[in-house]
Amino acid sequence: MQNQTLTESLAAFDPEIYALLQEEIQKQRFTLSLLPTSNAVSPFSAYLKGSILGNGHLDHHAVQSHLKLEDIAAQRAEKLFGADHALVRVGDIASASRVVFQALATRGDTILSFNRRKSEHCIGEHLWYDFVSFSIEPETERIDLDRVAELARARKPRLLIYSPVNYPLHIDYKKLREIAKSVGAYLWVDIGQNAGAVAAGCAPSPVPYADVVTMPTGDSLHGPQSAVIFTRAELADNMDRAILDTGHSVVKKNVLAALATTFYEADSESFKAYCQQVLSNAKALEAGLQAAGVKTLCGSTQTHLVLACLPAGKDPEMMAKDLRESGFLVKGDNMLTSDEGRTFPILRLSALDPTTRALKETALKTVGHLLGEFILSGGSEAAKQKAQTQIRAILMDKPLFSDEWLPQHIRLTPGYGKKDLNISREVEAEKQEAQAERMWSFWDN
Missing domain, CATH: 3.40.640.10 (Type I PLP-dependent aspartate aminotransferase-like (Major domain))
Incomplete structure (x- = not known):
């Protein structure tokens, strides 16, 4: 059965599950996951x-x-x-x-x-x-x-x-x-x-x-x-x-x-390029947080991971919950130290999934700055609205798995795009990168 026919048949046969599937598609499209354990699976x-x-x-x-x-x-x-x-x-x-x-x-x-x-x-x-x-x-x-x-x-x-x-x-x-x-x-x-x-x-x-x-x-x-x-x-x-x-x-x-x-x-040149981009994106995310005034733990990251320090007294899990309502998925945690009486409240952030979705350094700097503003505002309603609006703009036409990371220049068309879209994904991607660039330039000045 063709995929389109199968999807249409599911909609008719089990509308309840089909509705949940569509809800999940929209959620993943317009939510940016910075969870270390969250990433799209290769189409293969x-x-x-x-x-x-x-x-x-x-x-x-x-x-x-x-x-x-x-x-x-x-x-x-x-x-x-x-x-x-x-x-x-x-x-x-x-x-x-x-x-x-x-x-x-x-x-x-x-x-x-x-x-x-x-x-x-x-x-x-x-x-x-x-x-x-x-x-x-x-x-x-x-x-x-x-x-x-x-x-x-x-x-x-x-x-x-x-x-x-x-x-x-x-x-x-x-x-x-x-x-x-x-x-x-x-x-x-x-x-x-x-x-x-x-x-x-x-x-x-x-x-x-x-x-x-x-x-x-x-x-x-x-x-x-x-x-x-x-x-x-x-x-x-x-x-x-x-x-x-x-x-x-x-x-x-x-x-x-x-x-x-x-x-x-994972033995392909495309995958190696992906991993290099992950590391570059992690540093850009870190730079955006720091520019907004948020300290990062353990110095400059060498991996996909960035640890954003929360202000004293802030509960990491509550901060993660507030960010989820604004379109970000993050992991709140308390970093242990060798001093049993001392921990650091942090957000564990990863550049893995954003990179899979074709975001580059400029967009990750913008994301870092948005997160930093949100953290320092204490999760105010104004910060929530701003983050939600701008993250949707950045993700508006981003794929869940960018075909640039597929080996041997294989290109796939995602099955979750808008049918009536009258602008190509590549042009729209460039548009969103330019918008992110403008946001970052504004904050940088």
């Missing part, structure tokens, strides 16, 4: 996940010839990241985390983890561990690896975990490896939404140093909602057993195919 990945491959599945009893999709996905992941062994059967990062714990730790072990990352995935009595946290220093806003080494020597952890989901700077993976090795610990790095930049060579890779690397395959990689575990060759058998012991005996063919294509896309 989306097609394969929704294809007839979803009618079948694979399990560990299948004959080898039937496991070709899993082999292709794993081999492409290994090649892209330079890893010894990849496991592609896990459905999400929480499941991947539980597999790693099953393979490398026993109940009651000490876990030394950046901001207690991965403790949220320890569900069940058998996954009880003694978590010890290391964080940024409140004075320098940096991770002090010498202090991490002291903690490791004092507590003798089984696992040393680093996941930079709220740290916008690169870290010395080699030194982390040395710290872990000095106390007999495994080093586990979850690169999170930095996975795309690592794949494209735009960020340092932990793969040569870590015993285990995990990552989600959506977000920065434009793939399906899934995850991958990389491990050293000597740990491969142990990790493979843990996969089956934690119930991951069955996988869908459609997800494996989408994963395989995701890794293939």
Whole structure:
């Protein structure tokens, strides 16, 4: 059935669900997501996940010839990241985390983890561990690896975990490896939404140093909602057993195919250009915030992530709620520090989705300034109205996934554009960029 016919049939057959679909389309078109975990899926990945491959599945009893999709996905992941062994059967990062714990730790072990990352995935009595946290220093806003080494020597952890989901700077993976090795610990790095930049060579890779690397395959990689575990060759058998012991005996063919294509896309020049643009856009977003008078945490960003500091007494979750009503999706959080009595209220902002939608530096500066004004106004009604009006203008004809990021100059026409639009998307995009340029020039002067 043709897509248009299918859509029309859905409207007639199930108008309630069709209405929710249309509502979601409009919401995504006119809302700018700065959530680190939110990004559009590649059209290829989306097609394969929704294809007839979803009618079948694979399990560990299948004959080898039937496991070709899993082999292709794993081999492409290994090649892209330079890893010894990849496991592609896990459905999400929480499941991947539980597999790693099953393979490398026993109940009651000490876990030394950046901001207690991965403790949220320890569900069940058998996954009880003694978590010890290391964080940024409140004075320098940096991770002090010498202090991490002291903690490791004092507590003798089984696992040393680093996941930079709220740290916008690169870290010395080699030194982390040395710290872990000095106390007999495994080093586990979850690169999170930095996975795309690592794949494209735009960020340092932990793969040569870590015993285990995990990552989600959506977000920065434009793939399906899934995850991958990389491990050293000597740990491969142990990790493979843990996969089956934690119930991951069955996988869908459609997800494996989408994963395989995701890794293939991530090896293209277009994807590398996308990752470079993400980094440029993050710096522009940061510059816009700072120009509006908002401080950013941890210095100048080196990744997709920008941490906007909130005024004292402001609740991050309430600020995120107010921004949502104005057309922004952001993550409010309290950044932990090595001083347990001191935290920084922040908004975690990412340039991933805006870049996917074809926004460039000028637009991100404008967005940063709008956010900064909103934050400093305390979320006033006037600020809400201004932000809502201007963000809709910036996004008026932006795609959810810009075809400039597709490999080999492939171009697609989105199915959510206005049918009666009498101006091309390219011309309208230029118009909106010019409008953003005027906004930014006005504020800059």
